[in-house]
Amino acid sequence: MTDPVIELRGVTRRYDEGPPALHDVSLTVQPGESVAVLGPSGSGKSTLLNLLAGLDRPDAGTVAVAGTRLEKLGEAASARFRRAHVGLIFQFFNLLDDLTVLDNVLLPAQLAGAPARVSREHATRLLDSLGITRHAHAYPGRLSGGERQRVAVARALINRPALLLADEPTGALDTASGEDVRHLLDELHHSGQTIVLVTHDLRLAEACASRTIRLRDGRVEVAG
Template identity: 70%
Template sequence: MKETGVDAPLIELRQVSKRYDDGPPAVDDLSLSVERGEAVAILGPSGSGKSTVLNMIAGLDRPTAGSVLVEGLRVDGLGESGSAKYRRDRIGMVFQFFNLLDDLTVADNVMLPAQLSGMPRARARARAAELLETLGIDRHAHAYPGRLSGGERQRVAVARALINRPALLLADEPTGALDTASGRDVRELLSELNQDGQTILLVTHDIQLAESCATRTIRLVDGRIASDSAVPSVAGPAGGAR
């Protein structure tokens, strides 16, 4: 099911709730929207519902009530194959622990989503090389992830997430497993990507990450929005190709 509209938000959650078993709701009647070009950080303590929100936007979980739309697509109405295609074609995902395949080279890790989407190998290789150069890790193209630092592996993960030029980049605690210097590098990278026009939604405990690369912060408490505010110190996206 798809709803169209030129001015529609990129992400729209409408009165979304999520319950697990008989406990209190993980997300409670939550509505929010994210426009193209925003970098939104969702903050909150453990159990606040932020990872549940991200998983529902990614199509990895379904709401108990309400609707989740991305680019007008009813994500919560997709079946298993539709959800897989949606994640492959429309979004990129970055995880706390990288989720790279250790038996593939850096270049092959980055190329994998493109090949799964049917991109010809030569074109996928060229796109991967472009991203690795842009992200400053092209010298590691033929290395294996286990030989890289945490910050370098996260850059590989970002390159992999961007290979299919997704409308939306989702990041789950992207600096959570990194040391201070590597975390700073990843914060700068996400900020640069957003300034180049990439829409980003991230969940994090890292206040520095939110303040340095988000244009807007949303705080969740008990599955509800406690605050939603712009981050004035971050310049808005400049637009441009990814």
Template identity: 70%
Template sequence: MTAPIIEIRDVTKSYDAGRPALAGLSLDVPAGAALAVLGRSGSGKSTLLNLIAGLDRPTEGTVSVAGLRVDRLTESGSARYRRERIGMVFQFFNLLDDLTVQDNVLLPAQLAGMPAAAARDRAAELLAQLGIERHARTHPGRLSGGERQRVAVARALMNRPPLLLADEPTGALDSASAADVRELLVELNAAGQTILLVTHDTGLAEACASRIIELSDGRIARDVTVAVAR
């Protein structure tokens, strides 16, 4: 049996003497899955995402992604892990407005030391795949919210990460742009991309995910498999 791409074992995360943000949570996510994590503010969603992204460490337990013990990484090792093994998409895009779309997408490849010609080819491939090639030399501030999120997805996929993390990817978008991003996530997953989506939006989760977990007080309160129309 193929090992899960995400393996979380008995993870607890405490920040102070109060209730832990995560309390003995275990989770397996297979390659090719689209998992949505739901829950109210304070349920542990952001903490879970940060642990998987190597931005924080558990107080107890283990976190592995693509066979790598993320909870054991040094600061430099965590940065390298984020460059090479995961892509991240955020609610507010986190694009650099003084760079063109193409240069924003190229940035992860430059940080990873990818040869310039290969990086340009990969960026062109992604911009075409995501339908934004005509904006390659445009600055992000001139684009719609949906277009900016497509740029952010292209940047996240630049180094071919096995795992895409999406943190409220439609939270800052109007309804039309949100629908556009929903369709994009479905298309990416159908093509084989593993996605972990953190959201408050049950409609987004049901549209994009093949599995939904709901967190409450740092524990999994609900875990369901859903049928996604492809």
């Protein structure tokens, strides 16, 4: 049987003396699943995403991604793991305005020490598949919101991650651009990419997710 991409067991995370941001959360995600995490503000969605990315550590429990126990890694090892195994898509793109589209996409591969020629060929294929080849040498500031999010997706995929994490990927987009990103994430899901997306966009969850998880007050309320 194939090992899960994500395996959380009894995860709790506190930030102060109040209620925990996450409390005793267990979750398993198999390869090729697309899971939408829903819930009101303050429910623990962002904390969950940060734990899966190795950007935060639990106070109790275990977090395994692609067979690696993230809570056991130091900061430098977490960064190396993230570059190699996790792709991140953010609400506000986080592109570097002084780099071209192509150079933005290539940056994670360069940081990971991947061969330049192979990375450039892969980046070119990604831009082509995402319909933004014509913008390869443009700067992000000249692109629409939807186009910038496509660049961000290409950047997230450049190192062929085991896991793609998306944090409100349609939150900063107009209706048409949001629809484009919904189609794109649905295509990635059907191509076999494992995805966890945090969203308030029910249409996005319905279009792209094979399963939904609802968080409330740091606990899993409904898993489907």
